[in-house]
Amino acid sequence: EIVLTQSPGTLSLSPGEGATLSCRASQSVSSSSLVWYQQKPGRAPRLLIYGASSRATGIPDRFSGSGSGTDFTLTISRLEPEDFAVYYCQQYGSSRWTFGQGTKVEIK
């Protein structure tokens, strides 16, 4: 089973700053199956990025995804107050879906 490891565990930043979140896979992952979600407290996850770099409908262009193989990145160019949340990467393969443990982006 592919294990996804996200870093850092917590990112403390101020509104307006940029954020870089990492997702590393234990073995190579197809870019087409790498997805990012955002989750706010008490809410269901929301789809942000699919196919490693394609924004989902309605997602602002300050969110971008990149990467290939075992290393993937979610970048938030300028944090807005509503972006403070937990972010999860996820991959699919061999009839298994796995999530990273999440990165919390908190207000500094």
Add this chain to the structure above:
Amino acid sequence: EVQLVESGGGLVQPGGSLRLSCAASGFTFSSYEMNWVRQAPGKGLEWVSYISSSGNTMYYADSVKGRFTISRDNAKNSLYLQMNSLRAEDTAIYYCARWWSSGWYSSFDYWGQGTLVTVSS
């Protein structure tokens, strides 16, 4: 508007059973694969089970295999999760999530609000 509404959660004793339901609307339910994903209190997301659009193919996480059964009724636009032999570690919010696949890209594109299952004596 796509809507997924879970129900059936609650407090159950260890070893007990519970059946979760997910009512779907706003899309052609029979055309989509569906999943259950859970989240233990204060923890991350864990995939639980998958079912194909026709209901003929199911997959399970190792942690629930042999205890949980996923099913669907396309005529009723509903997804189910029968949970037996429940353990304390099954305590979580259970989300139903639609699996969108374009043939190349795929993702959980819509999620329900979740239903809380608490396993405790």
